[in-house]
Amino acid sequence: MQVDVVKTGMLPSVGIVKTLCKTLREFPVHALVVDPVMVSTSGDVLAGPSILSTFREELLPMADIITPNLKEASALLNGMQLETVDDMRSAARLLHNMGPKNVLVKGGDLPDSSDAVDILYNGHNFYELRSPRIRTRNTHGTGCSLASSIAAEVAKGYPMLSAVKVAKRFVETALDYSKEIDIGNGPQGPFDHLLRLKSHSQACHRQQPFDPSDLFLYAVTDSRMNKRWGRSIIDAVKAAIDGGATIIQLREKDAETKDFMESAKACLRICRLHGVPLLINDRVDVAIACDADGVHVGQSDMPARVARTLLGPEKIIGVSCKTPEQAEQAWVDGADYIGCGGVYPTNTKENNITVGLNGLKTVCMASKLPVVAIGGIGVSNARAVMEIRTSNLKGVAVVSALFDRECVQTETRQLHEVLLGSNIGST
Ligand SMILES: Cc1ncc(COP(=O)(O)OP(=O)(O)O)c(N)n1
């Protein structure tokens, strides 16, 4: 077996350190990451002074990097006082003289520092690596995970400086992710390094599975209209839900990404309270970032197949389709529903091709997926749309008839009544 990178953790006896060094001399590895575990983040002493001379004389000279915390660096340097960043630099230089190629002195315990400062020294340059200090009691295991992450990055072939930066970012993100978890009985809890796995599985989780009847009254927001009427997107979404909207899509063409994310998160809270799914138009990144229930993509947006890979199996994906071929492709790509239009001419979307009721019917009959009709639909014509009577036409998606009006709630309620009267999907 070829071993590329070895990372050491706690080595409880002199005999074990000596055996390890002997093995490493016989079977050299590409890189050796030494976490000289002697004092844990929680302050527990994990290895006695008898081990220090073996560390200094045998193990450290073989290491590509060593990653002591302040107490370990001090122990290796016969009790040297380490209280400032300058002290850490001096310690890194002295430890480097013992033979390792790189030294990372971790300043997590540095008094009076609002940042977490680590010093990396490679014999030529010092790098001061700073990240915000995350206030949490769940820090147990951070040193070990940092060194393991460095080893993993080095094994992937990255240079030491980038390996350390990536590892530090990983630990920082994991600390932040798990900072409020109530876990463990002692003064400290473990931090949670499975964050990527968990955040992905959470991202893949939706409150409820997709129900095609959610397409019944589909409210699609428009920032320009809401601005014109002097209301926020959040107020618009609330009003639409109060009026009976069964699904919401945020279609914010002019929003800056950060603003879009913030309003999406606020809207999501409202939607979750009411059990109404919230989709994001076009922006798969925003949907992932705010854990929305899904996305709606057009023919020139990210392909549904790619969106599905990014979003996972449970999120809702809708695709705009004007033809039977597009509807077939949406099904193949793993979409959940299609939006078909424009049924009528509309001013909301420039240069939109109108397919009419016949086009809608043709697409519905070809589609294996549920369909929602869109384009120029409102109280006056929703019934005619639903009367094409194909069983997979589940509802209407509406922008201006709800949001380019003074009272969103009233308009939504009226449309809801019309749709109820049309007895959708019963044939
Ligand atoms: C339900 C629904 N159907 C169709 C569309 C149109 O989406 P797209 O083709 O991506 O065009 P834009 O909305 O981006 O202008 C939709 N948004 N919702």
Ligand SMILES: Cc1nc(C(=O)O)sc1CCOP(=O)(O)O
């Ligand atoms: C966003 C959109 N997509 C369409 C399509 O045909 O795919 S029509 C349209 C605009 C719908 O707005 P209104 O309800 O104001 O007509």
